[in-house]
């Protein structure tokens with residue numbers, strides 16, 4: 334029997350039909366759409382905590398790239414690095430050696446937040462409250478402190494009160510645990526943003542996270558709500574990624590952003606240059622996705638009649 338010749342292209346084949354050509358055309362259309370997209374900031378400060386007790390799901394990557402994309406849209410953004418690993422501080426190009434005044438001093442010694450905030454070299458709109466290695470001890474030191482769950486909230490409120498210029502967004506990058514640092518973030522924030530990695534076990538642990546959120550709502554911060562889920566490290570070539578994305582969307586139809594963050598080498602390379610992907614390669618697929626996510630997040634809030642202050 335005659336076998337089909339696999340090397341032979343179909344008669345109608347042209348380079349324009351290839352998957353790469355289609356992907357490039359799609360990306361260029363999305364770039365154009367972004368150029369024309371208009372957004373309106375409300376003038377109100379939105380505080381989002383980026384949390385998931387699962388490690389390595391893209392919390393820090395999402396925090397810094399979203400922050401940079403929001404800043405690029407004209408928003409003034411403060412990133413609070415609440416993870417002793419200090420990855421967000423690194424990615425924003427902000428010094429965070431052991432001697433640097435940091436979030437540790439705010440939580441334990443009640444330093445004003447304004448005293449530790451640094452401006453990222455990337456943009457005057459992008460601020461960072463750095464973490465240092467000392468924060469690793471804060472989880473235990475906080476246990477014996479007065480108002481241990483409210484320390485960050487109080488610091489943020491005092492900071493916002495004393496500011497001359499408005500801040501549009503505060504993004505808090507949490508460590509991969511549900512300890513007192515994360516609880517401080519939940520108490521300080523109005524919104525919870527959960528990054529979910531498109532892989533097996535993606536939804537595992539989510540019910541524990543949401544259970545903790547319900548406890549916080551009941552006892553510490555009734556305003557906190559799950560506003561946003563962002564799918565990260567998506568690889569459209571695998572069926573698993575598509576299945577996970579479909580499943581998450583089925584469970585959380587309102588919360589999941591339309592924008593999906595693709596797995597991209599540029600995104601993973603950027604931090605080693607002390608940069609976000611927006612500065613490192615602003616037209617790459619990962620940067621475009623984070624820019625689209627930023628637009629969606631701004632628009633979702635302007636579409637809400639009453640927000641959480």
Ligand SMILES: Nc1ncnc2c1ncn2[C@@H]1O[C@H](COP(=O)(O)OP(=O)(O)OP(=O)(O)O)[C@@H](O)[C@H]1O
Pocket residue numbers: 387388389390391392393394395416420507508509565566567594595596597598600601602619
């Ligand atoms: N879209 C992406 N494409 C490629 N690599 C990515 C992407 N997002 C994240 N990564 C990589 O995955 C790893 C984990 O990401 P990240 O540090 O953001 O996760 P995390 O949830 O903050 O981790 P941790 O729980 O340790 O704080 C990093 O090496 C990061 O560079």
Ligand SMILES: [Mg+2]
Pocket residue numbers: 392393394416420507508
């Ligand atoms: Mg992290």
